[in-house]
Every structure is written in structure tokens, then in C-alpha cells.
Amino acid sequence: MTDWKNPPRLFIPGPVKVNDDVLQQLARPTLGHRLGEYTQLHSETVTMLKKILFTEQNIFLFTSSASGIWEAAIRNCVGPDETVLCTMCGAFSDKWAGVARSCGRDVEELKVEWGQATLPEMIDEKLASGKYAAVTIVHNETSTGLTNPVAEISEMLREKYPDVLVLVDSVSGMVGLPSRFDDYGWDVAFASVQKAFAIPPGLAVAAVSDRALEKSKAVPGRGYYFDFQAFAKSAAKNQTVTTPAIPHIMALNYQCERLLSEGMENVWDRHRKMGEFVRAWAKERFALFCDEKYASNTLTAVKNTRGINVGETINAIQEKHNTVFGNGYGKLKEETFRIAHMGDITLDELKELLGWIDEEIG
Numbered sequence: 001m002t003d004w005k006n007p008p009r010l011f012i013p014g015p016v017k018v019n020d021d022v023l024q025q026l027a028r029p030t031l032g033h034r035l036g037e038y039t040q041l042h043s044e045t046v047t048m049l050k051k052i053l054f055t056e057q058n059i060f061l062f063t064s065s066a067s068g069i070w071e072a073a074i075r076n077c078v079g080p081d082e083t084v085l086c087t088m089c090g091a092f093s094d095k096w097a098g099v100a101r102s103c104g105r106d107v108e109e110l111k112v113e114w115g116q117a118t119l120p121e122m123i124d125e126k127l128a129s130g131k132y133a134a135v136t137i138v139h140n141e142t143s144t145g146l147t148n149p150v151a152e153i154s155e156m157l158r159e160k161y162p163d164v165l166v167l168v169d170s171v172s173g174m175v176g177l178p179s180r181f182d183d184y185g186w187d188v189a190f191a192s193v194q195k196a197f198a199i200p201p202g203l204a205v206a207a208v209s210d211r212a213l214e215k216s217k218a219v220p221g222r223g224y225y226f227d228f229q230a231f232a233k234s235a236a237k238n239q240t241v242t243t244p245a246i247p248h249i250m251a252l253n254y255q256c257e258r259l260l261s262e263g264m265e266n267v268w269d270r271h272r273k274m275g276e277f278v279r280a281w282a283k284e285r286f287a288l289f290c291d292e293k294y295a296s297n298t299l300t301a302v303k304n305t306r307g308i309n310v311g312e313t314i315n316a317i318q319e320k321h322n323t324v325f326g327n328g329y330g331k332l333k334e335e336t337f338r339i340a341h342m343g344d345i346t347l348d349e350l351k352e353l354l355g356w357i358d359e360e361i362g
């Protein structure tokens, strides 16, 4: 029997488990969003996010989930008569291409098989035609547990296609995986906070380059809720356009302080260690779904080579230990299962969970 007031501990790849001290931040007294206390909270949070994302450019806080920024990035950075190259390697990158199309943009697809990475040379071959205003890339494909080689892709783009805007969904990558926004030359990179920031869902964060902001000025039909120009105007006053999810921003502020005191290199290293541990377990008993070279350090998609009943295993562990991990996403349900190792999940907790899975599968 499910009981939402006594929910399982979450090892699904988002939302992930949130620590009690983080939850408590959401219960602080509320602030008036046009008053000094909020501008102080906003300013502090943005200053820390700039350090965390390695950028001196713009940070915007979105009271929406990350899907809103899929739309925002397209509506602000790709003109109605321009073409965007959408790289696709799994369910979420596929969805973004659909969102771009739903915004009325001309979309060209660059598809690889699920579980494979998108490589710089593939993008290079497409961009050589010169017809693209922007390219979309999913940093970490949550459906397949794959991290695209974004450092290499970014280097190629910077050298050969400096005029093409680089739009990056880093939803399950941000904070857990190395990335340096300004060095990479990215134009928009975003995540929702229920992944490696380890905060309940309800807020998303984006870094936006100055040139993306400049470009958006001339793009018609940006709409209201996701207009970068309006965001920039409010951000200059350390505010948001509409009433933001203030409790979430308090929790984000708290998590940013923790991340910076740990140091980003250490945070990435902690994720790498968790990734290595879960991959070693998965390879001994099953196999990895994706090409191991690109296996993610924030979640593992395990290929169900033993034909276990994934749904039943998840239910059994929930019943006995009030803990859940993730079934495969979409068409990969039962064929794979997914274990998150991001945010405030610890190696000890992972050991415990994997031990319980071992007990179930025998």
C-alpha cells in the first residue's frame, strides 16, 4: 500500500532523495519577492551559482521544471526562419526536438542509437552545411544513463562554428558532472533542482550567455513566461519577473553553500566514485545499457541480461525497506533499470540498496 505521507527513499533518477536539513530550508518564513530580503537571497544564490557553473555571465531562476527551459532556449535563441540541429540519443533529447518543433522551428535531427554517444565529428558533419543557427545537446541522457562527450563537442564547436549557439540540457548532469559554462562556450545550460542539486522539484536554473541574450532581442514571439529579455531586466534588480518559488530558492541557496564548501572538483569526484561503484556491481551481475566509455556518473542504466522482473523487484524492496530505484524509461522498461547516484545519495546508501537487490535476485 502506498502512503504519500511515508514515501520511499528515492533512488530513481529524479526526483532524488532530499536530506532533512534541506527540506527544512523550504519551511523558512516566506519573503516578499519585491522586498530587500528576497533580493539578498536572490543575489547570494546567483553569485554562488556563477561559481558552481564557472560562469561570469547570466543566471536565471525559473519557477518551472526544466522542460520550460527546453522551450525557453528555443523561443529565445532560434528565429522562426532559422534551423536548429537537435542531437538525439534517448528519450529526453528526442523530446527536446519535439518541443523545438512545437515552437514552430525548423528542426533537423541527428540521431544515434539509444545507448550510443553523439560524437563531435557527427555534429561537425551536419554543421558543415552552414544552415544551422543553434544546436541542442543533452549533456546526460537520463533514459540511457549516458554522458555525451560535451567537452570535446564544445571544443570542436568553439573552433569551427563559433556563430552557432550551443543549447545544453544538463538536467541530470549539472553539479554532478564536470562542466565549465564559459570555457565550453555554451549559450544556455540548464537543470531542474530535483536532480543533483537534491532539492524537491519546482525550480530550474539556467546559465545564459551574453550573446544568447543579445540574440534573443531580435527573435520575435518569445512569449511572456520564458522571455530572456524580461528575465535579464528583473535579474539586474536581483528579482524575477513573476513571483518565484521562494522556498525552493532558500533550499538552493543552502545547497549552493554546501557545494562550494565541498569544492566542485570534490563534488564531481564524489559522483565519479559512486558511478564506478554501481557500474562494477552492474557489470558483475548484469551489463551496462550504454557504451561504457560514456557511462554516466550520476545514474546507471543497467541492462537486464538476467530477465529479472524489474517491477516486482522494485515493489519487493519498497515493501521491505521503503526504498525504490527506477525501472527503465519508456521503451526500455523491464529491459533496463536505473539507479541514481547523484546529489546527497551516499556510497553507503548505495551499498545498502545494491545488497537488497542482490537478496531479491538471488
Ligand SMILES: Cc1ncc(COP(=O)(O)O)c(C=O)c1O
Pocket: 013, 014, 065, 066, 067, 068, 092, 093, 138, 140, 141, 142, 143, 169, 171, 172, 192
Ligand atoms: C535529461 C532530461 N531533460 C529534461 C528533463 C525534464 O525535466 P523536468 O521534469 O524537470 O521538466 C528530464 C527529466 O527527467 C531529464 O532527465
